[in-house]
Amino acid sequence: MKCPVCNSGNLLSAVLIDRLPVLCNELHADAASARRSETGRFDGCLCRDCGHFFNSAFDERKVRYTQSYDSSLDFSPRFVSFEDELARRLNASYDLAGKLIIDVGCGKGGFLRCVCSLSGARGVGFDKSFEQRSQDITGVSFVKNWFDETYTGEAPDLVACRHVLEHMAEPISFLRALNTHHSICPDTVFYFEVPNALYTLRELGIWDLIYEHVSYFTPPSFRTALNIAGFEVVNAGATFGEQFLYVEARTGKPQTRAFSSDVLPLEKLAGDFDKIYRSKISYWRDYIADRGPLSTAVWGAGAKGVNFLNVVPGASAMNAVIDLNPHKQGRYASGTGTPIVPPAELVGRRISSVIVMNPVYYQEIVEMASALDRNLEISQA
Incomplete structure (x- = not known):
C-alpha cells in the first residue's frame, strides 16, 4: 500500500x-434496508513523508452515489451562516458579479445558489446525487453527472470543489x-475545501x-497534493472551528514532493490515536448503558452521528x-436502522439525554432544546 498523495510506502x-x-x-426508506447496508473495513494510516491520513482498506467499487445520498447541512443556522460568510469572502476577493462559477461536486446545490444569489454570478453545478429541492435561480443550472471532458461550455472564472477530494481514491x-481541463484558463481561480485531519x-x-x-488531508498533505497536481497555492487556512481546510489556487507547474517537518507532530498524534479511540468508545x-438506550438520542444524522450509532456498543x-x-426526517440511518426524527419528537419519545455529535452546533442545539421547554441532559460526543 502506498500513500495516495505522495506515493510513499513509509x-x-x-x-x-x-x-x-x-x-x-x-438515507433509507425503512429500517430493514438500512440494516442491510453494505459495510467495509477502515484501516487508518498516516504517511510519515507528507502527513496524509487515509483508509488503506478502501475499495472504491463498494461506493455508489445516488440521489439517496445526502450530506447537506443547509438546515442548520450555524452552517448556513458559515456558507454565507464564505460566499461573501469569495465575492470580495474575486468580484464575482456576472462571472461564471463551476461547482464540482455541488451536492444538492445549496452553496452554489448561495454564492450566485449573493454575488450576481452565474453558475453550473455538477453532482450525481443532485436533486431539485428549491426554485431555480436565473443563471444557475445543474448537471446530474460528474464534471469531465464532456463539458464544452465557457471557461469558468471560479471553480469550487468543496468536500469532494476526501472521497477520491486517486486524488x-x-x-x-x-x-488540465480544456475549459480552464490561466485566470481561473480554484477554491478547495476538505475536512481537516489535524483537527x-x-x-x-x-x-x-x-x-x-x-x-483525510492535513495541512502539509493538502498543500503537497495541490503542488504535485500543478496548482499554485495563493491562500490557505482552516475554517469552521478549524474542522475544515481550504485552499485558493491557480494553475501552475507541477512540483516535486516537498516534505515538511510539520509531519513530525502528526506521528505522535497518530501513534496515540487507537488507544484513545478505544477509550472513547468504552x-x-x-x-448509554447507564441512561438506557431508549431514553437517549443522538443529535445529528450526518456522518458523525451515523458513525457513532454503528461503532459504539x-x-x-x-x-x-x-x-x-x-x-x-422519516428515513433511517445506515447500518443500524435508527429512525431520523425532527426535534419536536423529543417530547413524545420521552428522551431525557441527547448526545451532540459536533461541538460547532452545541449552542444552537441547547437553544432549540430550551425552546421546546425540555429539561434535557445535553452532552458533547
Missing part, C-alpha cells in the same frame, strides 16, 4: 475499525484532471472516520437520531 498504522457502513450519508489524478487527530474527533472518506458504551438500540433536515 506508513504508520493508526486505527483499525472492522465494520463501517460504506455510505454513512445514504492526484482527480486534481490533475481539473487543472480529527488533535481534538480526538473519532466520529469523523467514515468509509466514504478515503482521504466511555460512550457505558454512558449499545448505540444501535438508541431511541432516535435527531436532525433538522426535513429530507432526512
Whole structure:
C-alpha cells in the first residue's frame, strides 16, 4: 500500500475499525434496508513523508452515489451562516458579479445558489446525487453527472470543489484532471475545501472516520497534493472551528514532493490515536448503558452521528437520531436502522439525554432544546 498523495510506502498504522457502513450519508426508506447496508473495513494510516491520513482498506467499487445520498447541512443556522460568510469572502476577493462559477461536486446545490444569489454570478453545478429541492435561480443550472471532458461550455472564472477530494481514491489524478481541463484558463481561480485531519487527530474527533472518506488531508498533505497536481497555492487556512481546510489556487507547474517537518507532530498524534479511540468508545458504551438506550438520542444524522450509532456498543438500540433536515426526517440511518426524527419528537419519545455529535452546533442545539421547554441532559460526543 502506498500513500495516495505522495506515493510513499513509509506508513504508520493508526486505527483499525472492522465494520463501517460504506455510505454513512445514504438515507433509507425503512429500517430493514438500512440494516442491510453494505459495510467495509477502515484501516487508518498516516504517511510519515507528507502527513496524509487515509483508509488503506478502501475499495472504491463498494461506493455508489445516488440521489439517496445526502450530506447537506443547509438546515442548520450555524452552517448556513458559515456558507454565507464564505460566499461573501469569495465575492470580495474575486468580484464575482456576472462571472461564471463551476461547482464540482455541488451536492444538492445549496452553496452554489448561495454564492450566485449573493454575488450576481452565474453558475453550473455538477453532482450525481443532485436533486431539485428549491426554485431555480436565473443563471444557475445543474448537471446530474460528474464534471469531465464532456463539458464544452465557457471557461469558468471560479471553480469550487468543496468536500469532494476526501472521497477520491486517486486524488492526484482527480486534481490533475481539473487543472488540465480544456475549459480552464490561466485566470481561473480554484477554491478547495476538505475536512481537516489535524483537527480529527488533535481534538480526538473519532466520529469523523467514515468509509466514504478515503482521504483525510492535513495541512502539509493538502498543500503537497495541490503542488504535485500543478496548482499554485495563493491562500490557505482552516475554517469552521478549524474542522475544515481550504485552499485558493491557480494553475501552475507541477512540483516535486516537498516534505515538511510539520509531519513530525502528526506521528505522535497518530501513534496515540487507537488507544484513545478505544477509550472513547468504552466511555460512550457505558454512558448509554447507564441512561438506557431508549431514553437517549443522538443529535445529528450526518456522518458523525451515523458513525457513532454503528461503532459504539449499545448505540444501535438508541431511541432516535435527531436532525433538522426535513429530507432526512422519516428515513433511517445506515447500518443500524435508527429512525431520523425532527426535534419536536423529543417530547413524545420521552428522551431525557441527547448526545451532540459536533461541538460547532452545541449552542444552537441547547437553544432549540430550551425552546421546546425540555429539561434535557445535553452532552458533547
